[in-house]
Amino acid sequence: MILNAARTSAGLSDKLALPRKARVHSVFRRAVNILGDNVWISLHPRHVPLNPYSIGLDVDASRTTAGFLECYRGETVTIEDSCIILGQRRVTIRLGGARQVRLNLEALTGSRRQDVGQCLRRLLLTVQSFPTESRFLRGVIALDRKSSEPAGLDDPFTRRSYSIIAGISRAWKVGSGGHLGNEVARTIGFGFGLTPSGDDFITGMLGATEFFASASPLRKIMLEAVTPNIHSTTLPSYYMLRAALDGCYPEVLIRMLLAIGHDEASIYRELKVLRTIGATSGDDMLAGIILTLKMLSTWGES
């Protein structure tokens, strides 16, 4: 069987230029993950938003990828001649004609940075109308209320999520970069999911700091805290964080950040897409964006 790649991230395309051996790492309903020497590839139908390490295949959206590819864990994968070959040429994925999508952020200009407070207000107005399962998003929204204690959900995940948010916020307010870095470090690998919620939250923060305030001390603290700790999580998350440190982000996150600078209709449209990612991944990234905006809006006050 020969399949064509429809879309891929430009960064991944560069990595696949050299021949290499890999294995199928995991198979899900809509994605097949491949792990090779220092490279992680996620295969999915083209309608699924891209990640920095993913390839959208030109397959019918009504058919699931896994069923289409009939992959199984541990199957050998060969990458050569712009092709990904599963097993003994049972499935060949041609990469040549794929549209390459740049998943980098262009930092906003200084003038746009002045709008951070306004962006935050617009975003919060829209977000508050959505129910969410994300502990991080609930915690971030509750942050300015009189009580930031967990309401309704009293479990270890909720308690720690709230504690992380309060810790990061407090450290920023008192200007303690060390404490802030520690809080960020203990967020890596924390929470639900194959990409734990904490990592989605951190990715959201990294994206937001790069987009809104690449010169902020917050950006520097984030990079210094995340870089040495990215091995403390699951493999898919490691690759997501590594890409973020290199300035590459999930397509949904980039679109969300771009929309925040526009009107509420754009925000609403992108929010709906972002929130379809994972059980709470999209909401956790959103929580990272909101907390960053809240912190940046007080930048200069502290």
Next chain:
Amino acid sequence: MKDIVVRKSSYLDSVSLMRISKQAAALDGVTNVIVAMATDTNLMMICEAGFDLSSAGSLTPSDLIIAVDAVDGETLKRVHSLILREIESKGHVEHRQALRPQSLETALKPYPEINLVLISVPGKFAAHEASKALRHDKHVMIFSNNVALDDEKNLKAIAEHKGLLVMGPDCGTAIINGIGLGFANSVPRGRIGIVAASGTGAQEVSSILARLGVGISQLIGTGGRDLSRSIGGVTTRMGLDALIRDETTDAIVLISKLPDDEVAGAILEIAKRSGKPTIIYFASSQERRSEANLHFTPTLTETALKAAQVVTGKDFTSRLSTGDETNEHFQSLLEALPASRIYLRGLFTGGTLAQEALFIIGPSLGNINTNMHLTDFSLLKDPTTSLDHTVIDLGDDVFTRGRPHPMIDQTFRLARLHKELSDPQTAVILLDVVLGYGCNTDPAGEIVATIRSHLGKDRLGEGDPVLIASVCGTPGDPQNYELQKQKLKAAGIIVAETNAFACELALSALMRKGNG
């Protein structure tokens, strides 16, 4: 009541994880449920929530950890089974998508680099599949039993000619390059190599070593008949040669049920010539004198202790608790045992553990009846019914033809346990509880449930037979080693550290009853 279960290298999408967690948390009697990847920060949170991770073994962020806090053991069990069922049925698209080859050829096609084939099919088809694997130049492990002796002989002759290993037939356990095959425990890598013509013997030794913190390099199974005169020890010889040449192996453990003298002699000569320390356990009453680099040991426990001492230079004897002989409960059970209760009933799932029991208890207790063909003991005409002192190997072909091994399915043993508990002459019941990959997921729980249903109470007490068990397993095993022991103890069962210690306890109890 808190408990954790670990699923190694398990990948579930977050939507499934959240749904499963919610379902479990909604059950009556559940206080807390955490289902998450075993990252450092999640493990820290789980510890802070009061869970004990010491029995979970080594964990990586690729492992899925399920922590449940419930009001009682029954609820705990219900929650775990719900979560595991959900994971199997829903979350794991992978299982449904996995390659399901219909023949050896289709299995080998996408994986030409495979060099070992594990065969677990009904015995009469196993030889045919094994010969196909050998034709493809693959090493073979035959888990199946009930394979004809001539077939085994032919397969091993072909394999030896090609320089390939045939582990089995009836090879229950092997650990090759750290990967467990068949029934295997979660043991660390180390410098002791094991060649074993006995599955549970190998499990007992490797588990004791693991509990002492000592690991193994390879565990090569040979099948129970390998050291018979007909087979001539082909696989044992090849396994021994491999471990002698292996630079990562500092000492070798050789385990077998009673071997043929001539075959054993040839094997021992190879071991002696190599100069590598070799610790040998041959289940028999015959005493052998250690010489040069060959160390003979009378029990599996001493085999493990000696091997650990050889590779580390330390004496581990004091690290193993000798049992509960002074335990108040044990004493009270013995004192209250009615005069009519005088007989031993050993119900073993592991053949070598059963033989070890015979050779430890037999010399002091006198005649013991068994279904194993051993010259020093009387053969039971009807293995389904005990007679006076009886030790039964429930893994014997008689009990396993057409049904799973009792280490997987305890139905026969539980029925037999019921029967022995009903016998007014039963004084001591000796049990092995074997854990590890491939084994029953909750053997202790099933035993305890049988006792409860028989006695109509939660705990054995005065007037009841004394039950003594050993748990063959490690803290890294999927059944949760500590929890299995706790379940047995809570039901009033005396739990010994090893099978040999359990046998010593049983013997002391029976001697006090005036036996011997």
